[in-house]
Amino acid sequence: MEFMRIIGLLMSSVALMLGAVGHAQTLPNGIPAKFTPVTSTFDYDRREVDVKMRDGVALHMVLIVPKAAHDAPILLDRTPYGAEKMTSRQESSHGAMLVNPAYAEFLTAGYILAVEDIRGKYGSKGEYVNERPLIGPLNGTKVDHATDAFDTIDWLSKHVKEANGRVGIIGTSYDGMMAAMALVHPHPALKAASPMNPVINTWMNDDDFHGGAFRMTGYDYYFGQDTARGSAGDLWRSAYDDYDTFLRAGSASGFVKSRGLDQIPFVRDLHDHPAYDTYWQGQALETILPKQPQTVPTLWIGSLWDQEDMYGAVAAFEAVSKHDPNHLNHLALGPWAHGGWSGAGDSLGAIRFQSDTGTWFRQHVLIPFLDGYLKSGGQPAQIAPVTAFQTGTNEWQRLPSWPVACDSGCGTPSRKLYLRENGTLSFAAPTAEGADDYISDPAKPIPYRQRPIRGTDAPGSTWRQWLVDDQRAFSDRPDVLTYQTEPLEAPLALAGAPVADLVASTTGSDGDFVVKLIDLYPDEVPEKPEMGGYQLPIAMDILRGRYREGFSQAKPITPNAALTYRLTLPNVNHVFLPGHRIMVQIQSSWFPLYDRNPQSFVPNMFDAKPEDYRKATIRIYHAPAQASALELPVVAIDTSR
Known part of the structure; x- marks a missing residue:
């Protein structure tokens, strides 16, 4: 009997073990069917919307709306570099942490931020054309970046309940070109613009050519930007030193063929138009913009040591100022590299400027300029026609014009x-x-x-x-x-x-x-x-x-x-x-x-x-x-x- 009792106990233990195993196989899923984060402590709402353009193509946009926003102006940045990336730099309950520090200052100043992927890039539908020409001889369609900006601003002025209906457009480099193009037949709700280090004429001393000489470093950009809807990453090298890589390739076309870059339409355009022909002349914004009345107050921002788009800001300002009886255009020049307006700006390489020039500029020029035209009840800020940092003395100057006009007492211009x-x-x-x-x-x-x-x-x-x-x-x-x-x-x-x-x-x-x-x-x-x-x-x-x-x-x-x-x-x-x-x-x-x-x-x-x-x-x-x-x-x- 004792033997049978022991056998029974053993069988019971086995049954319990088997039952335990069976129970483990049916444990509930550790991932909730739906997780709802508690964001009541967040100081912002992050909204993703798809806005339809006049041709039915939907462009993807991200809005950062401060929860305290009421009767607030909107700043729009149209970009080929990824609206999601630009508005999710860190995970935080504070909206200022989602964007770069300069844009965080805009949020702190009471602005709603809107960042939109241009057509064909990242989350936006449609076909991407690098530096898409404006409607005309080089663009026979009914859409361009000016119409897309118009349609986007129209949507923003009507669908953001926290906003006051006033929109400003900003952006650096390519985004700066987007801001400049928005000034062509602008939407009535566009009340201010600030093209920052903008691409205005890529042949005439901006990104691709200087004095007729071709910039081969641009091939990095066109590989990363033009071979994928998002980013294709970095173009590969065959040597640590670019001097060796390009010298061994021979000509520019030799380098192109060694990487297969001739598959990219814009790279082929560069090859086919080495001179400043009608292809480039037809896209020159410093020629296009002055052909229409200046109706949008604009602050052009340039850098004295801009390694990419040194030409655009000054060229555009000089061109439009000749046809600007109401003096709506302003220029700022800082001691910066490309996009340096957004940083501290206290140094560049070995050179020190004895102050945070970028911070000073944003707080004393850029934000007051935007506030004056975009905030309800705002009055135009008393900024000079030209605000320029003088290197050597390391001082900001308020100037009446650019180039600086000499009177009879200042010597020979x-x-x-x-x-x-x-x-x-x-x-x-x-x-x-x-x-x-x-x-x-x-x-x-x-x-x-x-x-x-x-x-x-x-x-x-x-x-x-x-x-x-x-x-x-x-x-x-x-x-x-x-x-x-x-x-x-x-x-x-x-x-x-x-x-x-x-x-x-x-x-x-x-x-x-x-x-x-x-x-x-x-x-x-x-x-x-x-x-x-x-x-x-x-x-x-x-x-x-x-x-x-x-x-x-x-x-x-x-x-x-x-x-x-x-x-x-x-x-x-x-x-x-x-x-x-x-x-x-x-x-x-x-x-x-x-x-x-x-x-x-x-x-x-x-x-x-x-x-x-x-x-x-x-x-x-x-x-x-x-x-x-x-x-x-x-x-x-x-x-x-």
Whole structure:
């Protein structure tokens, strides 16, 4: 009996174990069928909406609405970079943490933020066309970015109950171009605009061409942006140093074919339109915008060291200001890189500005400007027509116009600084015959920054700051000519665009000319010893010689002929301080930022063959009848400070 009892107990235990196993297999799902987060402590509502355009295409938009919002203005940013990404930077109960710090300031100031994917990108439907032209000869459809902005603003003004019906449009770079395009036949509810570092003319010294020379770094952008509805990521490399990667590829087309980039329509357009032809002219916003009345108060924002879109803000402001009787347009220039208005702005590379210039600008210029036109009962802020940071003195200025107009008491608006013998510069014209030579070798092009050169977004890249990099690494090369003044005894202020007038010859039938205007620091700087002898670029740019007579048509250069090459440099607002010197450097390559000029004329430089690349001897003249000089926009020094 005892044996049977033990057997029974064992069987009961087994049954219990089997039952336990069976029970484990039917445990309830650990994920609720529906989870409802408790957001009562959130200080915002985040809304996702799809807004239909006039052609039925739905564009995706995210709104960040402060819970305290009432009778609030709306700021709209139309972007190809992902509305979801731009409005979900961190998970937080505070709306200010969802966006970048500058946009957080807008929320704090009482604005509703709306960020919309442009058509064909990320969450928006429709077809994406990079830099979609406005309706006209290049766009035969009935929609463009101007109509999409109109339809979006119409929806916002009618469907956001917390809003006051007033909309402002903002954005940096491509988004800045979207803000500029919204000014073409604008919606009545659009009451203010601020295009920030906008792409205004991508051939005329914004992203893709400078002086006719092609920027090969743009291929990174077009791969990431134009091969996927979202982002395709980074374009792969075959060497750590971009100098090696691009040099081994040969021509620009050689690099394109090695990556399959010729599948991208815009890359093909770049190849097919190397000159400033009707394709580019038809998209030039600085030409399009002034053709209609200026009705929207606009603050154009530019950066003095913008490594991407240096041209657009100033060019647009200057163009529309000629047709702006009500003075609705304003300009701001800060000591920043691309998009630097949104940061602290206290430094750039090794250069310090002695204050948080970005913070000051947003709090004293940008937000007051927006408040005045967008908040109910607001009055236009008393900001100057032009607010510009003067580097050298490191002070903000309130200016009446740009370029700064000189009256009779401020000296000559354009003062010539001449290249002279023995590598000198002088405000006195040359009195003796003279010239300097160098050999430009396409097999050994001059790098545009110190090597190794990393891709624009690669780890360790100095792309953001390279425009203020010390130029000593290049000044002693045998293929770079360097000229300098004696130490200045008095400060010299410039405000505007310097112009280089070079009289030069080449043994080739084509060639490039790079001109750098540099502030050469004293040999020793007591307050910051590491800045002793620093060569700070103030303005630098390039001219492709085939376009010396005009950008719309390429022409060969007559070998060995002394010809004039006129190159307008980027805008400056700078004071050369006493004890500093003015330096000028001249060279014929800037690689791989710009493609190599083969120095023998070919119909399309994108397709240059290895045998086309040839050495050339370049001669820069400084003689009474062949005087090379820089025309400097000299202005009076403000002695009231």
